[in-house]
Amino acid sequence: MSELDRELDIVGKSYPQIDGMQKAMGKTKFVTDLVLPGMLYGRTLRSPYPHANIQNIDTSRARALTGVKAVVTYADTPGIKFGPRSEDWTIFAGDKARFYGDEVAAVAAIDEDTAEEALELIKVEYEALPFVTDPLEAMQPGAQLVHDDKPANIAAEFKVEAGDVDRAFDDSHIIYEERYYTNQVYQAYMEPMAALAEVDLSGRITLWTGTQIPNMMRMTYAKALGISPDNIRVIVPDYGGAFGAKMENNIHLVAAILAQKAQKPVKLVNTRHDDFIAGNPRVPMYIDIKLGATQAGVLTAKEVTVVGSAGARLVYSMVIVATACYRVDSLYRFQHVRSKGYTVYTNTVPTACFRGFGNSQMTFVLESALDMIADQLNMDPAELRIKNGIGPNETSIHGWKITSSGLKDCVIQATEKADWQKKRQQKEPLKGIGLACCNHVSGNRPFAREFDGGAGIVRVGRDGRVTVYHGESDMGQGQKTTFAQIAAERLGVPLEMVHVADVDTDISPFGLGSFATRGTLMGGNGVLAAAKDAFRQLAKIAAEILEARVEDIECRQGKFFVDGSPERSLPFREVAAQATFARHGAPVVGTGFYKPPTVLPDPDTKYGNISPAYPFACQIAEVEVDPNTGQVSVTNFVAAHDVGRAINPMATEGQIRGGITQGLGWTLMENMAYENGEIINPDFVDYIVPSALDVPDIKPILVEPVEPNGPYGAKGIGEPALNPTMAAITNAIYNATGVRVKKLPVSPEKLLSELKKKEAAD
């Protein structure tokens, strides 16, 4: 019987996080809470210049300070160039610092005060150099080069073209063309980046850190340190949020170098200031869009040019720019598309992943453009989406196989719930309602070339305790609970019997990690496969005892029985014990993996199928604009999301509410501001994120077309929760005021000045 046909006991029900009470009682040990005997405290000295030659570093006074155990610079590293996707990183700045915040030196001391004091004693002689912070300026002839070997500061280019774009534009009834800009924003997870590093006598490094990619990180760091990946062990304790940011970052390596030098464990926690200036915030992008449509509102052609700022080194910005270039092409039935993407070095903090991964930037632009098209055609924006939206069992222009799509249902259900028709027709002054859709992935085939699936281990101990090992990452979203539900469902035991181990690369499967909205589908399918294997082993023992055929053995609520005769049953614990004894102490260990039916995109045409499942959404925002201040209040929010089947509806709705709140912050409040190459608001005093006062009652709607490739039918939700939010709000602002927001964020000052301009023109 297929998993999808089984009657479900645990999947599809809302459970609180299995470790929620630990957290609420303050007992969870987060990365920054960890302490080892003899542990030292690290601090990083960072460049105060956006671009400078480093002429000399004198660490003698810092080294002489009582309590200082190690002071390190580039000279203490192997000096190997490395990077997750490039070779433009070094562990510390060598002869040049390339951004305000670049790592220059670090200290390990007996306490944080001493480490802080030692930083002030390090004397660095800089020679300030001209710098460039804007990617369009950086591409101009004669611009300051960030890396001498990259002409015009172009780090990477991306191109894709399909269909006959020029002809399709010629045949269009209307064409909309505009330049948009999406700004740099900070993930603002509540626990700053941190690492605890320990080196053993053989030189093997153990890193405790909050990371989304425990295994892939080892590969990058092994190269940087000139050692085998086997000699790096990564352990992922509970950690306080990530939202894309917690992938590779130099601070992990700085902690390792300090631990090597001091021969003691070193904990390095970013101050919030350091986290702002040297985390990996969102890739800012200039996006030129040209979009055509027929008179009937059928989209004809789309052309975009994306220029994204990589900052001073490549983390994942080029993949993010590529994603911006073409992921939305599979949201609607586009037939003629052309995209160009440029990833450009600048003297700013290296940019990387933030919920949405480039698709959020482009979704803002495309969905704004669609609103303008609908306006010009005098068409209901909801109808425009329904008319063009991709449906189930369709193949997109780039070959993506849309197995399930609840896009149309999302639009229908969201508009009903929000009373869309009525509110659009009976518009009140300075009040508006706007809508936006999105697609996304549940895993991204090209992200790691070798494979893209997931794996699990399910161990059943003598007493029936079930432990799930996975290689993804619970950054707070509740992944442990999701995996526990999947394992409990398949094994037929109550949820309390299932525990989920922290990821430890010495023990856990080689998972790729939590990014690309892949955890539930890829990791969940891996756990499901492992649970099936463990179940088979236990069912064999139960069949012997119950004198039945193994294929007739069922287990529900912790009791094995022969299918059809639940009156005679064996406790799960008893079967686990018998299995362990029969094997002379060997536990039941189920392993399994999931290989998704994806196709690596062709390097030239990009034709392929990057994910086994594609989630969709439609969000509707309502706003009120204060004409005297330009202040926008989001007064209501409806979000319909195609999530396949929600493994845990409460957790799924939690993702939706959290994503929308981050999108609301990005749209109306958040901006990393630069002055003379320096980030001038690197703290929560001047960089404002939404508080409880800024967020309306968000009404999630779960649209659940069972996804054939998902574990129990589930797709991912992390990123689509945010993708449409910006355009939903700015489309509502347009509806309220007639002002089209082309640059994020729309601060009250900016909107006020637009309102005044409009007033003068009218």
Add this chain to the structure above:
Amino acid sequence: MRVPIHIIVNGEEYHLEVKPNRVLLDVLREDLGLIGTKKGCGLGKCGACTILLDGRPIHSCLLLAAQANRREITTIEGIAAEEPHPLQAAFVEKGAVQCGFCTPGMINAAKALLDANPDPDEAEIKLAIAGNLCRCTGYNQIVSAIQSCTPSTSDRPAAARGESNE
């Protein structure tokens, strides 16, 4: 130089000698091992370090330990009796906990509110936690968890009603 202080933390008395520049947060976390209180920013802007000082919510990252002399401090570890505090139960049941890093401070802010005003309305709840940032949940469920602990709600979680989870 060190300053002698006498503080009562979660009902236990401590006589400590602290450097005059040490903040209460660090003393709680490092000297007393009360890691439930979190450091999110060090500038009193995120609320993760919120504790109760003589029953009132304060940012322990901004208060010098010496200023807490002769005061009574409650941290997240001290608000549960034999059972979890109703707010703790409500936060878990309502999905108000995701990564959990803001949770201890948030629960302390909520407890201070309910102690002073047992039946706040939604606006009062939002105002009381406005200084506590949460980046995961979007706040809706936090507000709902706090509301479920007020007498005028019919939506009280099982544990808050004094019933077992079963």
